[in-house]
Amino acid sequence: xxxxxxxxxxxxxxxxxxxxxxxxxxxxxxxxxxxxxxxxxxxxxxxxxxxxxxxxxxxxxxxxxxxxxxxxxxxxxxxxxxxxxxxxxxxxxxxxxxxxxxxxxxxxxxxxxxxxxxxxxxxxxxxxxxxxxxxxxxxxxxxxxxxxxxxxxxxxxxxxxxxxxxxxxxxxxxxxxxxxxxxxxxxxxxxxxxxxxxxxxxxxxxxxxxxxxxxxxxxxxxxxxxxxxxxxxxxxxxxxxxxxxxxxxxxxxxxxxxxxxxxxxxxxxxxxxxxxxxxxxxxxxxxxxxxxxxxxxxxxxxxxxxxxxxxxxxxxxxxxxxxxxxxxxxxxxxxxxxxxxxxxxxxxxxxxxxxxxxxxxxxxxxxxxxxxxxxxxxxxxxxxxxxxxxxxxxxxxxxxxxxxxxxxxxxxxxxxxxxxxxxxxxxxxxxxxxxxxxxxxxxxxxxxxxxxxxxxxxxxxxxxxxxxxxxxxxxxxxxxxxxxxxxxxxxxxxxxxxxxxxxxxxxxxxxxxxxxxxxxxxxxxxxxxxxxxx
Amino acid sequence: xxxxxxxxxxxxxxxxxxxxxxxxxxxxxxxxxxxxxxxxxxxxxxxxxxxxxxxxxxxxxxxxxxxxxxxxxxxxxxxxxxxxxxxxxxxxxxxxxxxxxxxxxxxxxxxxxxxxxxxxxxxxxxx
Numbered sequence: 001x002x003x004x005x006x007x008x009x010x011x012x013x014x015x016x017x018x019x020x021x022x023x024x025x026x027x028x029x030x031x032x033x034x035x036x037x038x039x040x041x042x043x044x045x046x047x048x049x050x051x052x053x054x055x056x057x058x059x060x061x062x063x064x065x066x067x068x069x070x071x072x073x074x075x076x077x078x079x080x081x082x083x084x085x086x087x088x089x090x091x092x093x094x095x096x097x098x099x100x101x102x103x104x105x106x107x108x109x110x111x112x113x114x115x116x117x118x119x120x121x122x123x124x125x126x127x128x129x130x131x132x133x134x135x136x137x138x139x140x141x142x143x144x145x146x147x148x149x150x151x152x153x154x155x156x157x158x159x160x161x162x163x164x165x166x167x168x169x170x171x172x173x174x175x176x177x178x179x180x181x182x183x184x185x186x187x188x189x190x191x192x193x194x195x196x197x198x199x200x201x202x203x204x205x206x207x208x209x210x211x212x213x214x215x216x217x218x219x220x221x222x223x224x225x226x227x228x229x230x231x232x233x234x235x236x237x238x239x240x241x242x243x244x245x246x247x248x249x250x251x252x253x254x255x256x257x258x259x260x261x262x263x264x265x266x267x268x269x270x271x272x273x274x275x276x277x278x279x280x281x282x283x284x285x286x287x288x289x290x291x292x293x294x295x296x297x298x299x300x301x302x303x304x305x306x307x308x309x310x311x312x313x314x315x316x317x318x319x320x321x322x323x324x325x326x327x328x329x330x331x332x333x334x335x336x337x338x339x340x341x342x343x344x345x346x347x348x349x350x351x352x353x354x355x356x357x358x359x360x361x362x363x364x365x366x367x368x369x370x371x372x373x374x375x376x377x378x379x380x381x382x383x384x385x386x387x388x389x390x391x392x393x394x395x396x397x398x399x400x401x402x403x404x405x406x407x408x409x410x411x412x413x414x415x416x417x418x419x420x421x422x423x424x425x426x427x428x429x430x431x432x433x434x435x436x437x438x439x440x441x442x443x444x445x446x447x448x449x450x451x452x453x454x455x456x457x458x459x460x461x462x463x464x465x466x467x468x469x470x471x472x473x474x475x476x477x478x479x480x481x482x483x484x485x486x487x488x489x490x491x492x493x494x495x496x497x498x499x500x501x502x503x504x505x506x507x508x509x510x511x512x513x514x515x516x517x518x519x520x521x522x523x524x525x526x527x528x529x530x531x532x533x534x
Numbered sequence: 535x536x537x538x539x540x541x542x543x544x545x546x547x548x549x550x551x552x553x554x555x556x557x558x559x560x561x562x563x564x565x566x567x568x569x570x571x572x573x574x575x576x577x578x579x580x581x582x583x584x585x586x587x588x589x590x591x592x593x594x595x596x597x598x599x600x601x602x603x604x605x606x607x608x609x610x611x612x613x614x615x616x617x618x619x620x621x622x623x624x625x626x627x628x629x630x631x632x633x634x635x636x637x638x639x640x641x642x643x644x645x646x647x648x649x650x651x652x653x654x655x656x657x658x659x660x661x
Binding site for chain 1: 543544546547549550551553554556557558559588589591592593596615616618635636637638639640
């Protein structure tokens, strides 16, 4: 099947090559079959390359023999075409591990240098030599080398990246594309087509005026590079190449008025000069965007791992928090059993027992629901939240841990709601971290001395939350060190809690800082942008 | 009828245990904190105390010696929702006569109270 596709593609590419020939002396502006063959080799394992090269032969014969070229020359060109594909694919595969993809500047640079320049250059010497050896045509050797080289470079640097980019494309990508992005794609290509037609395919502008128009497609090509990566850029460049050459061979646009050789040279240099930097720009942007995505993903993973580790630390407290309602449920049910056995129960008492069982069950269910939410790993989900409600919910989760440490939190919350915009789970994670740190800092104190005070306040622009303990505090010079990754004062701590908490708060546009109060413990403060009431 | 005091900061547990003990034929009263219990104990000392270990401000561990110092030295059955090996040893060493984990099986709790009452009836009283 790949051999058939290559044969068909090679034949059609040769027809396009013939169609993109300047008259009256046939000068090729773009010769795509070699590029197509090179792309096919790059996408296939080397052991099957011979099959693809053999498959290209009938297509080559069919295309070339129609033009009345002697068989010896046709076979010579087949040899030089195959040599170009083989040299390019071989060198690229030697330097880049399979699969060859335009996913880094290094890969793209090597592909363009070896496949786009070295291979056409080497094979052009062979090609021109064969032409002179067979005695076909009247061109000078070096002229033949230059003309073939530039036509093939243009084809290699536009078609090979295009094929490689589209080889990775899947129809599912379109189905998953939001409507706005589909509209943007359509707008980009329509605008690029319109501007390219205006600049290169209309007899409106003379050759002297037109050079200024060469830059007309540039904004749209940059748009493609920035917004649609390598796939968008290679496709846009292919469109530009087709429209520009079409205009030139029909005597329209800026590339007219000179000899066919001059026209081909100017056209090719313009298109090569436009393609190389834009392609590299698209690859660089995509590489950076991928690195950012990976960093984001790793941050999410680390945040989740830290949260799970924290919940592990809280396991005793969480067991306490679940055992309490379970105790209420069991003792109420067994009390009812005793009352029934004694025949001393009345309906009102039974109703009250059942009501208490239901309430305890709901409380246990709520603890489990919150735990599941915290254990779950997910993308950031921003929503409007009430900071006071968030504090209360977080304390509900921490209640078991605080209870096992005989700590009753003191709440001094601002009246009413304090609206903020944020991810509920991530902000709960930050607060849980601060609450657990505070609780652990007071481990050496007696129960009466263990005080955790949680305050909230708002001034319209900012919402402030603070968590103050009565532990030993920390030296003032340690205040920033506490937020460094892997710094910990706990024997079994990972040292990531405060560092991740600070990055979460920063991602919410806020600040997290600590303060130590001599002999009065430490306090940690969160400032988050307030959302104005509707 | 023996008088049992339940000391637990968790209201739902407090209420359920009081209900269970009364259903089992005991006289039971419950208190939300060590301070509240001590205030009432001055008027009437219980025959047995069911004491939660983890409470804010005054933990069960802190309250235990104070209960054992009351005039009638009521026996104490410690209950906890957060069991650790250290807790059990410490409580028993501090004078608790039983250590039970929540959720509580009624049979275990009633047996522990019954055993505590028997032991206390034969033991010395502080004069």
